[in-house]
Amino acid sequence: MGILGGGGFSLPVVSKVDVVDVNIELTETAKAALSASMSGDEDTHVLLISAQSGGCSGYMYDMAIVEEPENTGFQKIVYDGIRIFIHDKDSTMLNGIRVDYKDSLMGGGFQIENPNASKSCGCGQSFS
Amino acid sequence: MLASLVVVGNLSVDTMSISPESHTNIYPVNSSISVMEGQETVSHLNNILSTDITSLVRGGRIDGLICDSNGRVADIISCYHMGQGILITGLGLNTHSTRELLTKGIPWNKEISLLDGNGALEHFKIIGEKSSYLLEKLYPELTKLSENEYSEYANVMFSTGNHNGYQVIDVITRSGNTDFFSRVEESDFEISKKEDWDAARIKIGFPGGNEANAKYLPHDIGMGKLVSLNKGCYPGQEIHARLDSRGSPKKRIVMLSTNIGLEFGKYSLSDGSTVKITSKSKTENLHLSLGICSVDVSNDAKLIIEDVDSKLTLL
Numbered sequence: 001m002g003i004l005g006g007g008g009f010s011l012p013v014v015s016k017v018d019v020v021d022v023n024i025e026l027t028e029t030a031k032a033a034l035s036a037s038m039s040g041d042e043d044t045h046v047l048l049i050s051a052q053s054g055g056c057s058g059y060m061y062d063m064a065i066v067e068e069p070e071n072t073g074f075q076k077i078v079y080d081g082i083r084i085f086i087h088d089k090d091s092t093m094l095n096g097i098r099v100d101y102k103d104s105l106m107g108g109g110f111q112i113e114n115p116n117a118s119k120s121c122g123c124g125q126s127f128s
Numbered sequence: 129m130l131a132s133l134v135v136v137g138n139l140s141v142d143t144m145s146i147s148p149e150s151h152t153n154i155y156p157v158n159s160s161i162s163v164m165e166g167q168e169t170v171s172h173l174n175n176i177l178s179t180d181i182t183s184l185v186r187g188g189r190i191d192g193l194i195c196d197s198n199g200r201v202a203d204i205i206s207c208y209h210m211g212q213g214i215l216i217t218g219l220g221l222n223t224h225s226t227r228e229l230l231t232k233g234i235p236w237n238k239e240i241s242l243l244d245g246n247g248a249l250e251h252f253k254i255i256g257e258k259s260s261y262l263l264e265k266l267y268p269e270l271t272k273l274s275e276n277e278y279s280e281y282a283n284v285m286f287s288t289g290n291h292n293g294y295q296v297i298d299v300i301t302r303s304g305n306t307d308f309f310s311r312v313e314e315s316d317f318e319i320s321k322k323e324d325w326d327a328a329r330i331k332i333g334f335p336g337g338n339e340a341n342a343k344y345l346p347h348d349i350g351m352g353k354l355v356s357l358n359k360g361c362y363p364g365q366e367i368h369a370r371l372d373s374r375g376s377p378k379k380r381i382v383m384l385s386t387n388i389g390l391e392f393g394k395y396s397l398s399d400g401s402t403v404k405i406t407s408k409s410k411t412e413n414l415h416l417s418l419g420i421c422s423v424d425v426s427n428d429a430k431l432i433i434e435d436v437d438s439k440l441t442l443l
Contacts, residue, residue, distance in 0.1 A: 053233025
């Protein structure tokens, strides 16, 4: 029998990450760009911002416009009719972020400034 | 710096045996033991480690490093694919920081959980020239162990590895496994005291919590082989890639055997360089330390301390 198998043998789950109430800021250019991207789907779709392991600095941002997820662990923030979802597990990493949009051919697009990040990599997609 | 030095005798360190080959022991190791279960655990771990573990499959073992974004080693881990999860052992001193790192970046839409194996499982290492013989005596039922794989028998997991040319057998058992402890008791061998592991790992140059503490690059502590430069992004990858393409390692790990106990900190060497002592331990008649010094250090350099006999070994 293996060391993890067999009836009656189980291990406790390592305690989960802390959860805080998330505040984020959207610049006017980010709001305009998001409204354009939503193109009338605001009632059914949300902006989902998340963070996960990866990248050169440890964690990577992800932003996606998706159909409203059924998962109940999200905090919901509404900006001018745009609903932004951030999962509880990402709340400590993403609390206080400022989402900006730069209209530029080089390095343009949505950008995140994160006061919790001690370091960001050159491309701006990864932080620690 | 040199306060509290303890002279243990007028012995010459050159004439004393410090070879780990001379004894074979079972050492209890202060490790963090965790199990990661769920979807795509190998992929999640691969995003964190500086080592490519995408080839890890059931029955396999891959050793790896966790580095910070500055490329410094934050933990040294072994991953065992157990089928229902990945068993991860790391340095005990880094348990909290490593577990936080492993859990914090789990994607919200992936059902991955980290389980605490400390308490329920115990980790031992067997080191010495008779390590295979010892295991054969304890478990004649086992077939020969292969590197990068593990075997399980009667609630015990066995795996063999190699560090600086020395065979190291990892044994992980359920706590209170009476069969395991009875077999040890009936053999000619015994389980060492917990404090003996430090001396054993220093003898083979295996880093501990004072070396893998986010201050040293993998090459500095003899762990460069666990960096996969072609795997893509991981924390510290930019630093490791730059070091590989534009620079060369500046530091290396050494072992110092002395007739006195050294303190942590920096000491001058006879070749004009310095060594920073990071780990120390005492055997029956010898003090052993691990230190970090310039990669150019001379292998016959001695400590410049009056009445201190020292021998430096490059690792």
